[in-house]
Amino acid sequence: MDYEEIERKIVQWLKGKVEEAGAKGLVLGISGGLDSSVTAVLVKKAVGDNHLALILPCHSHPQDLEHATLVAKTFGLKTETVDLTPVYDLLLTILPPGTPMARANLKPRLRMLTLYYYANNLNYLVVGTGNKSELMVGYFTKYGDGGVDLLPIGNLYKTQLRGFARYLGIPEEIILKPPSAGLWEGQTDEGEMGITYPELDSILEALENGEADESSPLVLKVKKMVKSSAHKRATPPICPL
Numbered sequence: 001m002d003y004e005e006i007e008r009k010i011v012q013w014l015k016g017k018v019e020e021a022g023a024k025g026l027v028l029g030i031s032g033g034l035d036s037s038v039t040a041v042l043v044k045k046a047v048g049d050n051h052l053a054l055i056l057p058c059h060s061h062p063q064d065l066e067h068a069t070l071v072a073k074t075f076g077l078k079t080e081t082v083d084l085t086p087v088y089d090l091l092l093t094i095l096p097p098g099t100p101m102a103r104a105n106l107k108p109r110l111r112m113l114t115l116y117y118y119a120n121n122l123n124y125l126v127v128g129t130g131n132k133s134e135l136m137v138g139y140f141t142k143y144g145d146g147g148v149d150l151l152p153i154g155n156l157y158k159t160q161l162r163g164f165a166r167y168l169g170i171p172e173e174i175i176l177k178p179p180s181a182g183l184w185e186g187q188t189d190e191g192e193m194g195i196t197y198p199e200l201d202s203i204l205e206a207l208e209n210g211e212a213d214e215s216s217p218l219v220l221k222v223k224k225m226v227k228s229s230a231h232k233r234a235t236p237p238i239c240p241l
Contacts, residue, residue, distance in 0.1 A: 030054070
């Protein structure tokens, strides 16, 4: 891949979107993971000091905070930390008992509220960190990490992002650690989805090109994931009258 050209296109696209919206800058959440690290670097390249990277722990693993801080220091990001743990815990005391997934999805939705609070205050746009792999199979929380204004890396598969991250100078320990949304202790993306990112990306690319083996159980699994998550990639349907 021509990483230099990809960087140029994304940076110019971000600049154009800020100008088009009459906004002053960009805000995003950084988790210490690969996707948010890559996105944060591109955001700073696009708008310079007119950015804000929010660190939003919510019962988060200490290593995630260390890695978010490492990226911020490495690239000179402007950051603020808002610990959402007390708000999350309070919500669970006033809500009826919920499933593990219902409780877990509160975390990205609280982060979305916080990002838009800052965005409204600063006249910034909210930048999402979703990649193509996650977007295509719906591996994101609706109105959580999916609630954003812009998706600059949404056309890059997860496996492509690792090489791009090395090109941008992201620390190797962030590139190599198992991807995780941090929804619960020990959670990993691949474990939850039941498929590795190399397998997923290979199948998604084959489906796009019409070259997938339709008899493969993994292909059928991925097709089901794509179909069942279609509502996440669309605006709410309006009843025709």
